[in-house]
Amino acid sequence: MTRALLAAASAVALLALGACGDNNTATRSGIWAAGSSTVFPFATRVAENFQRTQGGAAPRVEALGTGGGIQAFCQGVGPSTPDIANASRPMKKSEYELCQQNGVTDIVEIKIGFDGIVIATARTGESFNLRLQDLYLGLAKDVPGEGGAFVANPSTTWNQVNPGLPNLRIQVYGPPPTSGTRDAFLELGMAPGAKLIPALAALSDADKDRFETIAHTVREDQLWIDSGENDNAIVQTLTRTPGSLGVFGFSFLEQNMDTVKAETIDGIAPSADTIADGSYPLARSLYIYVKKQHVGVTPGLEQFVMEFMSEASAGRGGYLQDRGLVPLPEDQLAAQRAIAQALTVMSAPSH
Template sequence: MKTFAILAASTAALLSLSACGDEAGGGGAGGARSEIRAVGSSTVYPFATAVAELFVQANPGMKSPIIESTGTGGGMKLFCSGVGAQHPDIANASRRMKKAEFDQCVANGVKDIIEIQIGVDGLAFAESKDGPGYKLTPKIVYDALAANPYGKGPNKAQTWKDVDPSLPAIAISVFGPPSTSGTRDSLAELILEKGCQSDPAMKALKEKNEDEYKATCTRVREDGKYVDSGENDNLIVQKLGANPNAIGIFGYSFLEENLDSLKDIPLNGVQATYETVSKGEYPGARPLYIYVKKAHLTAIAGLQNFLNAFAANWGPDGALAKRGMVAAPDDVRAANAETVKSLTLLDGSVLK
């Protein structure tokens, strides 16, 4: 009798999801789906897969969620493409959803979105254990990586010493995230823009011409000094092992997992540690999110339980901290636990 009830509930859920697909104009073309599907950030990926494992353990008989590492930007495009079985239930993100992405979601019928901050991460700068021992600031990083520093022409710096006399005369070589990555967005917002704004003229430019300001302050040089390393952060770790003078940029969790072969590069004299990231003392600290379609919560079996598993394991002593995620402050965790429980909808007007 219990088995029949479960089958009946699953059938109803799948029929509901097909209806969601029709509402979105997709006609349910993707067919019914009996497992949770999440796409997005490579930084959030290991934490989402950890929750997926816990979810399966706690829900015998449920299929393992499908977690795809597409980058935050790529994940948002997939997430916002519509409602229904052919579209993901969750977008994992290493930065907040943009207003333009929210508007695209709404245009495609994804009107009820739940935003949940699952933790905090640090945008880590790292080098090989055999590296020279760099010490960086947002201004130094900007001066080294900007395509057109302060709008004064193409970047001609070849070595770190060209950028700052305190640094070694070693060729600039940085392995970092691609433009589709939320980590790249965080690099732009938390580091490059801060460095760019060391010139008062750039702040004035922002008020005068936002597009020109963004291009000047966030566009990265394309002459080989910065190497786009795709969505596989482990590949950057491997490249640092083969290039002791190079610098890698990725989420803090990847640094913490590889401290046997890598060392942290301080920013403004502050090292990336669990404590400095958690307290917001580290310049590269950033929140991590998941976005959920409310329409799918009644259509995809187990989706609410999956969210509950996140909330149950994101504390300082939880399973996610053991995987390298930094727990958000107590008040942030409490507020987001309430969001998971009440399914509070995101107000698009607060986005940028």
């Protein structure tokens, strides 16, 4: 994603927010998608192709983070709310219930492909071979101490976490709480890493809520630094901050291989193959959520969704793969395309 594209997205976001003030009088003629910064470059590429082939008003795509996009999507039905929420994690039960409360009763969930969360550093920096438990032990706010009590994380260098890691200060730039990448990192990295530690495994069995709170809370002592929704900014920070690590989507790694490198997790490097087959521990699915009540009202919405799921777009060798999307296997893509074509309404999430 270029700086110019991000600047355009920011400008669009301001325009969209200005339009949200009056649901009864606001009008628009183009498609509006908002949400994940990871899905942003894919949705933008689809929007570019759709506008070029279909004409009419250019679709509007905003990078607000998964949580921010779903929050806007769930505010109601009408032109001052997005047609599509882009997401780098599944919709939560609480978000689904917010949608229902606000009259957004027909939601279509479509999986568009895979991505992986990478832990990266500058290409010229030392290499890390991280274990899942190193993520928790290095980045959790509280860790097990003596006598079974939890204490503020005392580690300040990576070799204090694991003697096999470099003697470098812990300094990790990552996404904020509104980001689906942050949610997925906690679910796929921090929590499984915590369960590899006996005291946390026992807590998970005894008190699931307390375990989740501890495993999902990152440090607040400036060794984890929230870096906004712009994953590209994290990439640029790594090159300016020797020894630091960054947490962002695989697609941004592929676009910046000349300046950054991915670290292995449990000996496995992120790649299209290891993400697609699930062997890379931090692999995840990407989604779009479509407001079915806007189909037939927002011009071209149904066609835009089908362009997103077309073979030329989401298929193997499609133009989204060129942007870094890891395509679904053929059978899964066919199943998701059928959901898109029929506009099958999703069931309530279980959690």
